[in-house]
Amino acid sequence: MSEPADPQAADNLSGIVESMLKELGEDPGRDGxxxxxxxxxxxxxxxxxxxxxxPAEILEGALFDVDYDEMVLVRDVDxxxxxxxxxxxxxxxxxxxxxxxxxxxxxxxxxxxxxxxxRRLQVQERLTMQIAETLETVLAxxxxxxxxxxxxxxxxxxxxxxxxxxxxxxxxxxxxxDDPKTRAEFMGLLRHQKDGYA
Numbered sequence: 001m002s003e004p005a006d007p008q009a010a011d012n013l014s015g016i017v018e019s020m021l022k023e024l025g026e027d028p029g030r031d032g033x034x035x036x037x038x039x040x041x042x043x044x045x046x047x048x049x050x051x052x053x054x055p056a057e058i059l060e061g062a063l064f065d066v067d068y069d070e071m072v073l074v075r076d077v078d079x080x081x082x083x084x085x086x087x088x089x090x091x092x093x094x095x096x097x098x099x100x101x102x103x104x105x106x107x108x109x110x111x112x113x114x115x116x117x118x119r120r121l122q123v124q125e126r127l128t129m130q131i132a133e134t135l136e137t138v139l140a141x142x143x144x145x146x147x148x149x150x151x152x153x154x155x156x157x158x159x160x161x162x163x164x165x166x167x168x169x170x171x172x173x174x175x176x177x178d179d180p181k182t183r184a185e186f187m188g189l190l191r192h193q194k195d196g197y198a
Contacts, residue, residue, distance in 0.1 A: 013041035047082055050119030055130075059113060059138045062106035069142070071182070073097040073189055074110040083154050084121035092150030092166065097186050098135055099142040099175055105135075124150050124169050132171035143174030145186045 014037040021028045021036065028037065075095040083090050094114050098105075117130045132146040147170045155162055175182045 013044065014038050017041060046119075047080075048120055050116045053116045053119075055113055055116045055134045056138050058116065059105060059109055059134065062109045063103050063139070064106070065102060066100065066104045067102075068100055068104060071097055071099055071185065071189075072104060073186070074107060075190060077111045077114050079114050079118040079148075079150075081118040081120070081122045081127065083152060084123060086154045086158070087121065088153045088157065090122075090124065090150045090152040090154070092148065094131065094149075095145075095147045095190050096131065096135070097145040097176070097189075098139060099182070101140055101142050103139055103141075105139060124148055124152075124167055128169040128171045132173055136173055141174065143176040143179075143182060144171070145173070145176035145183070146171045147190060 017037040017040040018028045021033060026033060028034075073095070074097075075093075077094045077096070078091070079094055080089060080091045082088065096110050096114070113134060114131060117127050117134075128146050128148045131148075132144050135141065135144045135146075147168065149166055149168050151166045155165055172183060176186060177183070
């Protein structure tokens with residue numbers, strides 16, 4: 001786990017965590033909590049490292065000229081993020097598809113793009129749109145489709161306390177929005193079982 005560039009910022013965050021422990025009625029000086037402020041500060045830096053990364057820069061280094069104009073689908077990409085409303089995790093899978101217009105993207109860059117946006121304080125709707133917008137801007141494809149499925153601990157641990165509910169969001173652009181056949185093909189591929197390579 002990389003350290004923040006500014007040691008003072010790390011000290012500030014640790015101090016905030018220590019104050020929070022006191023506000024919660026805990027003793028930050030007891031054995032089990034002695035290093036907790038530093039650990040939480042380090043974890044939060046890791047969970048939000050996407051703020052320090054440029055998604056377009058990651059993609060631009062992996063664009064290739066290819067004469068291919070059929071759908072490219074990368075599905076079932078796991079992600080973990082923090083809800084900006086309560087700063088508790090939400091997690092799930094992202095499915096990304098695009099139809100190239102002369103350029104394709106190195107496949108490993110799709111999970112990296114997802115992680116850049118997931119490693120920020122988020123809402124699922126914005127996460128979905130940011131992935132689609134970045135692909136549309138950098139690749140200029142004929143179309144982009146993004147679907148995100150997630151469980152939210154803010155629904156599971158507090159509030160309505162529903163354990164089996166999950167949210168699905170989508171962002172469809174270009175041919176995925178305009179062509180019913182393209183949209184149906186994309187959604188049909190997502191319905192296949194995870195281990196079924198039909």
